[in-house]
Amino acid sequence: MNTHSQPLNERISALMDGDLPAAELDALLADLAQQDSSANDWHLYHVAGDVLRSQALAPQRADLAFLGRLELRLAQEIVASPVVLQPARELPATSPLAHVSANGPWRWAAGATFTVLVGVVSVGMWGGAAPTSPSQLAAVPAPIVDTAALQAAPVMLRDPELDALMAAHQQMGGHSAWQMPSGFLRNATYERPAR
Amino acid sequence: MTEPSASPNDVDLLLVERTLAGDQRAYGLLVLKYQRRIQRLVGRMVRDVDLVEDIAQETFIRAYRALHQFRGDAQFYTWLYRIAVNTAKKFLLELKRNPTMSESFLSSAEEDETSRPKYEPSTEETPESELAAKEIAGVVNTAMDALPEELRQAVTLREIEGLSYEEIAVAMDCPIGTVRSRIFRAREAISAKVKPLLEKQTGKRW
Secondary structure, X not given: OOOOOOOHHHHHHHHHOOOOEHHHHHHHHHHXXXXXXXXXXXXXXXXXXXXXHOHHHOOOOOHHHHHHHXXXXXXXXXXXXXXXXXXXOOOOOOOHHHHHHHHOOOHHHHHHXXXXXXXXXXXXXXXXXXXXXXXXXXXXXXXXXXXXXXHHOOOOOOOHXXXXXXXXXXHHHOHHHHHHHHHHXXXXXOOOOOO | OOOOEOOHHHHHHHHHHHHHOOOHHHHHHHHHHHHHHHHHXXXXXXXXXXXXXXXXXXXXXXXXXXXXXXXXXXXXXXXXXXXXXXXXXXXXXXXHHOOOOOHHHEOOOOOOOOOOOOOOOOOOOOOHHHHHHHHHHHHHHHHHHHOOHHHHHHHHHHHHOOOOHHHHHHHHOOOHHHHHHHHHHHHHHHHHHHHHHHHHHHHOOO
16 A cells, blocks of 8 residues: 555554555655654554553653763764774765765754864874873983974874774764864974984 | 555654764654653653753763664663663762762652652742643643544544554544544544644653
């Protein structure tokens, strides 16, 4: 049966019960993922069903607030676990997923968190990680610096791990979120000539 | 000829696959579907309301991390259930190890969201959230009572008895399309009554 002519929320109801033709499933799930009103219907129907089965399943706290907090934590999770988040796959522009990913609710949170992370890492690596004790000073061998070479062609120090992290989060964070700090970081990496 | 339909389990699996493909909101739909059952389950093992929420959050975080391991062999809720129980046990173990934490956080170690707690909060301790939940349950029941008989029967057979549309059609002696329509109308009627309460909950600061 073709249910395309039915209202969207009636198809959501049928979907919940496993009565939606498989051929229509993908399109409806895309609608669900993109439209807040559809997701709201999904939520309300499930609450009604849960409460009918057991009154103890009535939401005690705001389900959507729970989801909001979870989304924030997951955004941090994505930033903190570059192993899990592989370098983002480029979705075809025509894919509905491309639109959802680009406009997803975690995009800006993830981008902001990533910016903070890069800032913290940069402070540790370039910003003033001064040794805190004489023993540390003694333990670190003095670097041999070819000052003539540095003056001729300044070399930017790169951390492969940080590069990999940035590459992995290039799509998630967005260029605009970290282009300015990265410009600053490059300037801060030049070695001074020895006095 | 009847077109093949996706079972509710297929829907869960598809939402998992969409999440893995980068559609984070698909995971949100799974959370909206299962969070109450998970919170209820955890609430049977832990008394503290805030801790229940923390453990439920941690459950969904862990499930998200392990999502690529879910193959659809078992039901998604069964898989999620084990993660929730293990997460709660880990929290409880840490609580017991930490002498500064009160045992008042702990409840029985029963792993069933339908079992009764050994600890019952007193009237003074009853949180506002419990009253809100009771209010929602009351509104759902009232809305059910107000439904026309054929809608109430259809949604009861589906949501409480768990019958398929085909079985309900036989039981009610009507076409499947009518069953689908009746269940949808029943859900709409109940949702219309519940929606303001949920919006009120969302607007509150807990």
